[in-house]
Amino acid sequence: MNSNDITIGEVFFKESEGAHFYRYSIEETNKNIDDYDSSIRTRCAYIIVTEEESEKVNKDEKDKKKILNKVKDEYSKYLTQAITKESENLTKDDLTALTKINIDKKIVNLTSLRLYNANSYGSVLKAKGYTYAYNQKLEDSLKQKGETKSIGTLVFNKDSCQKIINEEQIRNLEKESAYIIVSVPYVYNIKKDSPKKELEVIIYEENITASYMPEVVVEYGVFFDGTNNNIYNINFYMNYVEFLEEPAKYIEENKGRDLETKPDIKMYDTIQEYIVSEPNPKMNDEVLLLLISQIDKAKKEIRYFDEDSNLETEEKELLQSLKANHARKVFEYFVEVKKKLNTSEEKNREEFIRENILVDDSEDSSFVNGETNISRLYNLYDGADVKRDKTILSTTRFKLYESGAGTNNPFIQKGYEEDSVLFGSGLGGEKFLTKDKTGIEAHIIYTCIKIAEQFRASKISYITKLYFDVFGFSRGAATARHFICSILNNSEKSDDKYSIKMKKGENIFTPFFGSNGIVFIDGKRYYNPLNTQNRYYGSGRSRIKNPYYGKEKISIEFINFRFVGIYDTVPHFGIKQSNDFESLNLNFFKDGNDEKIGQVVHLMASDEFRYNFDAYSIFLDKNQELQKTDGITLSGGKKFEEYFIPGSHSDVGGGYNTSSETTLLTKRYVKDYDKIPINIENILIAWNKKYNWLKTNNISKVKLKDDIKENNEDGFYYCIVPEVITGTSMLQPVLFLYMHKKEILNKYEYVTLKIMYERAIYKDMTNGKHLGKKEALEIVPFGSLSLYSLKKDDFLTSIYKVLEVKGEFKNDDDKYKKLKDNYIHHSSKYADFVNKASFKNKDKTDFYGKRVIYTASGEKFTRG
Numbered sequence: 114m115n116s117n118d119i120t121i122g123e124v125f126f127k128e129s130e131g132a133h134f135y136r137y138s139i140e141e142t143n144k145n146i147d148d149y150d151s152s153i154r155t156r157c158a159y160i161i162v163t164e165e166e167s168e169k170v171n172k173d174e175k176d177k178k179k180i181l182n183k184v185k186d187e188y189s190k191y192l193t194q195a196i197t198k199e200s201e202n203l204t205k206d207d208l209t210a211l212t213k214i215n216i217d218k219k220i221v222n223l224t225s226l227r228l229y230n231a232n233s234y235g236s237v238l239k240a241k242g243y244t245y246a247y248n249q250k251l252e253d254s255l256k257q258k259g260e261t262k263s264i265g266t267l268v269f270n271k272d273s274c275q276k277i278i279n280e281e282q283i284r285n286l287e288k289e290s291a292y293i294i295v296s297v298p299y300v301y302n303i304k305k306d307s308p309k310k311e312l313e314v315i316i317y318e319e320n321i322t323a324s325y326m327p328e329v330v331v332e333y334g335v336f337f338d339g340t341n342n343n344i345y346n347i348n349f350y351m352n353y354v355e356f357l358e359e360p361a362k363y364i365e366e367n368k369g370r371d372l373e374t375k376p377d378i379k380m381y382d383t384i385q386e387y388i389v390s391e392p393n394p395k396m397n398d399e400v401l402l403l404l405i406s407q408i409d410k411a412k413k414e415i416r417y418f419d420e421d422s423n424l425e426t427e428e429k430e431l432l433q434s435l436k437a438n439h440a441r442k443v444f445e446y447f448v449e450v451k452k453k454l455n456t457s458e459e460k461n462r463e464e465f466i467r468e469n470i471l472v473d474d475s476e477d478s479s480f481v482n483g484e485t486n487i488s489r490l491y492n493l494y495d496g497a498d499v500k501r502d503k504t505i506l507s508t509t510r511f512k513l514y515e516s517g518a519g520t521n522n523p524f525i526q527k528g529y530e531e532d533s534v535l536f537g538s539g540l541g542g543e544k545f546l547t548k549d550k551t552g553i554e555a556h557i558i559y560t561c562i563k564i565a566e567q568f569r570a571s572k573i574s575y576i577t578k579l580y581f582d583v584f585g586f587s588r589g590a591a592t593a594r595h596f597i598c599s600i601l602n603n604s605e606k607s608d609d610k611y612s613i614k615m616k617k618g619e620n621i622f623t624p625f626f627g628s629n630g631i632v633f634i635d636g637k638r639y640y641n642p643l644n645t646q647n648r649y650y651g652s653g654r655s656r657i658k659n660p661y662y663g664k665e666k667i668s669i670e671f672i673n674f675r676f677v678g679i680y681d682t683v684p685h686f687g688i689k690q691s692n693d694f695e696s697l698n699l700n701f702f703k704d705g706n707d708e709k710i711g712q713v714v715h716l717m718a719s720d721e722f723r724y725n726f727d728a729y730s731i732f733l734d735k736n737q738e739l740q741k742t743d744g745i746t747l748s749g750g751k752k753f754e755e756y757f758i759p760g761s762h763s764d765v766g767g768g769y770n771t772s773s774e775t776t777l778l779t780k781r782y783v784k785d786y787d788k789i790p791i792n793i794e795n796i797l798i799a800w801n802k803k804y805n806w807l808k809t810n811n812i813s814k815v816k817l818k819d820d821i822k823e824n825n826e827d828g829f830y831y832c833i834v835p836e837v838i839t840g841t842s843m844l845q846p847v848l849f850l851y852m853h854k855k856e857i858l859n860k861y862e863y864v865t866l867k868i869m870y871e872r873a874i875y876k877d878m879t880n881g882k883h884l885g886k887k888e889a890l891e892i893v894p895f896g897s898l899s900l901y902s903l904k905k906d907d908f909l910t911s912i913y914k915v916l917e918v919k920g921e922f923k924n925d926d927d928k929y930k931k932l933k934d935n936y937i938h939h940s941s942k943y944a945d946f947v948n949k950a951s952f953k954n955k956d957k958t959d960f961y962g963k964r965v966i967y968t969a970s971g972e973k974f975t976r977g
Contacts, residue, residue, distance in 0.1 A: 115328060115609070116577060119177045121185055122322030123255075125238060125246035131327040132241065133157070133267040134234060135226075135298035135320055153208055153225045154312070157267050158192040159296035160221050161274045163289035175608070177325070184293050185323040188219075192297045195221035196316055205303060205310040220281050226265035226298075232258040237266065267296055271326045271575045287646045290575065290668050295323045328577035332675075332894060334494040334512035335560060335596070336487050339587030340683075342768055343516035344488040345416065352413040353470060354462045357443070360385040360407075361457035364450045383407060388447050396444050402426050404440045442469045483859055485767035486680060486866045487586045488514065489901060493870070494582070495894045508580075510894060511567050515560050518552055518588040550635035553592045553684070553697065554625070558632055558639050560596070561622045565642035568667050576669045578612065579621075582676045582873070582893050586766035590679035590715075591697060591729065597674055598698035599624035601706040604672070610747060612671040613709045620644070621669055631657070643667055675711040676893050678869045680766035681718045682729040700969040701753070702733050711891070712746045712753075714872045716865060718765040719757040720804075720933075723941045724951040726762055727965040731755050735974040736966075740919045742879060748887040750877030757976075758865065758916055759932060761940040767862040769938060774854045775821055777943040778829075778960050783848045786833045788814065790848075797829060797850065799958050805924065805933040806852060818851065825855050827934070852939060861936035863901045864913045870898055871917075881918055 117126045123134035137155050162184050170187045171180045195214040212223040229237045235256035238247040247256070274291035282288050298320050301312040338344065363385040372390040378399040381387040384407055388394045406426060408415055417423060421434035431437060446465050449455035455465070494512045568574075585593030603624045604613035615621055626632055626641035631650055633639075640650075640659060645666050649656040684697055701707055715731045730736045732743070736755055744752030763769050778797075783790055789812060798810050811828040815821055821830045830851045835844040868878075873893035876884040886892055903910045912932055915922065922929035941950035941961060950961030954975045963975040 116177065116325040117328045118250075119181055120322075120324045121181060122320060122324075123234065124322060124324040125243050125250060126327050127241070127243045127246060129327050129329050130268060130270045131294075131324060132243070132269070133159075133294075133296050133322040133324070134237070135265045135267075135317065135322070137228065137263045137265055137298065137300055137317075153210060154205075154301040155228055155263070155265055155298075156223060156225050156300065157265065157296050157298045158196050158221055158223045159267060159269075159294055160188050160191050160219055161277045161291050162188055162293040162295065163278055164292040165289050167292055181293065181323050181325070185295050185321060188295045189297065189318075189321050191216045191219055191221055192295065192321075193316060193318070195223060196297075196299055196314060199223055200301070200312065200314040203301070203312045205301075205312060208301065208312065218281065220277055222277065224267075226267065229264045229266070230261050231264055232261055234264065237264050241266070241268075265298065269294060269327075271329065272572075274326060275574070288666070290666075291326055293323060293325055295321065297321045326575070326577075329573065329575055330508040330578045330580070330890075331573065331576050332508050332510040332580045332582070333564070334491070334510075334582045334893075335564075335584070335593070336491040336494075336512070336514045337556065337560075337583075337585035337589035337592040337596070338485055338487045338515065338517040339585075339589045339680075339763070339766055339768060340517050342482055342485045342487070342586070342589070344484070344491070344514055345418075345516065347482060347484060347488070348413070349416060350466060350471060352411060352415050353466050354459070355413060356408065356411040356415060357446070357462045357465070358457060358459075360447060361450050361462065364389055364447055365457050368451050378403060384444070384447065388444075388451055394444075394448060394451075396441060398432060400444065401432060401437060401440055404444055405431070405436060408436065408440060408443075439470050482768050483770040483862075485586055485763075486862060486869065487584055487589060487766070489767065489866055490584050490678070490869070490895070492900075493895045493898065495896050508890075509571070509573065511564075511571075513560060513563055513567070515556050515563075515589075515592070517586075518556060518592065553588060553595060554632075555634050556592055557596050557625050558634060561625060562639065562642055565622075565667060569665055572665075574665045574667055576667075578671045578673060579669050580673045580675045580890070582678075583674065584678045584869075585682075586680040586768075587683045587762065588685065590682040590766075591684035591699065593677065593679055594682060594699045594701070594729075594731075595697045597677060597710070598700060598703065598706065600672065601674070601701075601709050602698060602703065604709065606705070606709050607671055609671070610673065611709055611711050612673050614671055615669075621672060630659075673711065674709070675891065676873050677710065677713040678873060679713070679715050679731075680865070680869070681716065681721070681762050682731075683726050683762065684729060685725060685727065695971070699729050700733075701731055702969060707744065707753070710752075712750065712872075714869060715753075715755040716765055716869060717755060717757045718760050718762050720760050720764070720937055721762045721940060722950050722961055722964050723762070724949050724965075725947060726940075727967065729967050729969070731969055733969050735968055735972065737976055739921050740879065746876075746891075748876040748891050749884060750875075751879050754872070754879060756868075756919075758868070759922065759929070759937060760861065760865065761938045763940065764861055764937055765865050767859075767866070769857070769859040769862070771859050772857060773822065773825070774857050774938060775818070776852045776939045776941075777945075778850045778852055779848075779943050780850070781848050783833060783846050786835075786846045789831050789833075789850070793848070793850070796958055796960075800960060801829075803924070803958070805930045806937075806939060807854070808930055808934045818849065821851060821853050824853075826853075827855055828853060854934075854939075856935075857938055858936050860906065860909060861912070861932070863903055864909055864916065866901055867898065867903065867913055868916060870895060878917065879919060 125132050135157065167180060167184050170183050174180050194216050198214055199212055210225045214221050231237050233256055235247055235251055238251060271291060274294060278291050279288050297316060297318060299314055299316040301314055304311045304313050367389045374390050375381060381403060384404045417436050419435050421430050422436035424431040446455060450457060455461055491512060491514045495510060583593045583597055600621060603619055604615050607614050620643040622641050622643050630641040630644045631638055640661055642661050645661050645664050647659050648662045650659055651657055701710060701713060713731055717728060731753060732741060732755060740756045742751035742754045746752050758765060794812060801807055801810055807827055809828055813828055813830050815830050815832050817832055830853055831848055833846050833848050836847040838845050872878045873895060874886055875882050876887050903913055911928060940948060942948045951964055952962040953965050955962035963977065965973055965975060967973055
């Protein structure tokens with residue numbers, strides 16, 4: 114049961130605000146008090162109680178209703194004492210709108226209330242905008258119109274109550290948190306025949322009201338992207354390429370025209386006008402500022418994170434920034450276009466950006482990768498303090514995107530540094546006292562810091578319930594699981610649904626920063642942003658100043674991991690491919706943690722075979738099923754689902770661009786240079802029939818690998834070249850066998866996106882949509898999927914319909930063959946260090962073995 118549902122008296126809530134309602138009347142006649150001069154005499158007294166004070170009264174009591182009653186009984190006497198003290202020898206002229214009286218070191222506020230003359234409580238709730246309370250909480254009898262009543266309301270929120278506690282505990286270094294409010298209405302009547310208008314008090318003790326602080330419900334989407342996937346880098350590259358188009362085309366189209374040269378650079382509106390008008394355009398500070406200003410106004414933001422690049426144009430340091438250095442190179446490109454040394458064609462713009470602007474121009478760089486489903490889901494999540502429909506409980510909502518392992522977090526590193534090639538292979542552990550700055554644990558540290566920053570920026574210091582929706586792909590899926598399971602391991606189950614509460618003495622980030630609150634990443638200290646009470650860490654000469662000391666304390670009462678959507682978990686946490694069970698927390702079922710979570714969906718790639726991409730199932734036993742489920746959600750769906758669907762690792766999680774693909778399948782010594790041996794040809798044909806990689810079995814001979822792209826037809830290709838036998842000077846023919854796809858489309862990623870999206874929205878997609886959408890606070894707040902719609906693609910729509918529930922393609926299905934041929938990548942490559950194939954449990958007729966998978970408890974197996 115929610116705290117807002119546990120009240121004594123008439124109490125209602127709206128977002129972060131609460132209101133105690135009282136009816137005022139004349140005791141003898143029960144007539145409305147408004148017959149009297151009541152502007153200041155209708156009052157209430159209230160007191161704020163902290164959780165620590167409540168614990169002293171309740172000791173080990175866990176029942177929130179009983180806790181509230183005991184607190185009411187204990188502290189109502191403070192209210193009556195304060196009212197009695199205020200009323201001593203009181204006249205109407207002496208009465209003030211607000212009085213504070215100290216009773217046994219507790220502040221009791223005594224305040225006048227404005228009266229509403231209304232025919233029902235419902236009328237007042239509507240007038241005050243308490244829509245959810247009216248629809249869901251108010252009894253029908255109190256909605257019905259009757260005779261006019263005089264109703265007063267005490268409105269409060271956590272901040273206003275906390276200020277009272279802070280005032281009480283002004284000498285305390287660490288302030289306790291406001292927890293319960295207890296109030297009582299009372300009224301002053303003027304004594305009959307009193308020349309001084311002396312007042313007498315009537316306390317409505319039968320209407321003592323109590324409630325917990327208003328629930329602050331926050332929904333938070335956290336999105337951990339895959340290795341070498343970084344939405345900021347991708348957008349930087351794509352937006353820069355797009356920005357170059359208009360100026361470059363203008364220069365091409367107008368370079369022969371006789372345009373008037375202007376006497377002052379400031380008279381030009383754009384850089385392209387200047388370059389075309391000037392016979393010999395030269396770079397200087399004014400030209401540079403013109404171009405920088407144009408970059409700043411690009412239709413799609415070209416975002417820099419280093420400090421100097423974000424200075425105003427009047428500040429000289431801007432001219433030495435990374436943005437300025439890039440602008441100088443862009444100017445040279447535009448001049449080359451004018452001289453016909455370059456063109457505005459997209460491929461030339463892309464090449465220029467890769468070679469001159471990007472710090473990493475490799476084909477699999479995080480700048481030139483395609484968009485993943487994690488970044489798509491992030492864009493779809495309605496975050497940034499979006500409010501829900503007012504007819505239901507209001508929540509505040511945020512979202513956070515964390516770039517993938519192997520890439521730098523621009524909000525932390527503040528610059529476009531080169532992606533870590535070695536770290537991109539999955540290194541993520543401690544080195545002495547230092548953690549890898551681009552690894553799994555580091556990205557969780559950055560996430561913690563950003564979450565705290567968002568809360569403080571939004572003035573959120575207290576959260577009753579924090580609903581997490583967590584998504585991840587590849588090592589981002591491992592990061593998501595480690596983030597969730599580490600918190601679950603340090604939490605206790607509450608009585609409400611799958612809510613958890615952190616163990617005593619720990620906050621939500623303690624599992625990552627440790628009990629001392631400090632971690633080292635690449636030689637730099639990072640501090641737990643929720644530790645605000647200690648001025649220093651350590652003592653004596655070795656003490657370190659805490660940068661968060663004195664900042665607003667953030668209290669989180671309950672955490673709910675509502676939905677976990679992960680694609681193809683690949684930890685590869687250490688230097689060598691090995692079991693990561695001991696290094697990371699990946700097990701949702703450890704010590705009953707499965708009871709502390711809402712729903713988990715794991716989509717896995719059935720066409721992934723790489724050695725360096727060992728996967729981790731979410732289940733404790735070896736999963737040989739196409740779709741395995743366990744448990745029941747609050748909505749009646751499957752709590753845990755693991756679904757093997759067609760595709761390689763990044764076909765399922767996203768990140769490809771449409772492109773060709775040439776894959777080395779094998780390399781073998783042969784007897785002569787003439788043709789492919791018949792036994793290898795037979796193996797190839799049987800292998801292709803078994804796995805449906807290509808519709809064709811055409812095998813062609815080429816002199817060199819480069820000839821394959823010139824031919825540019827789907828098929829198998831081989832070349833036989835001489836190679837020195839190891840340890841000798843002898844040459845022997847070596848066959849290189851390739852598979853070539855001239856174009857692999859990337860829109861199948863929309864299918865796997867939609868599968869995850871609808872599981873976050875509907876009650877039970879393992880059985881279809883017939884049960885409808887989830888309840889309000891169980892549904893993941895995604896916007897429309899229209900940007901990634903399949904409606905105009907009949908083929909992919911038909912594929913989705915098969916996979917939507919629990920579809921399995923037959924090997925000879927023409928639809929499946931077309932899917933494999935046109936959309937599925939062959940990610941493993943022979944003799945490639947990063948992408949080499951697994952040879953585990955290899956069949957004699959195959960070129961490689963099966964992917965290694967680990968259970969959630971670390972037991973190794975292969976499928977099939």
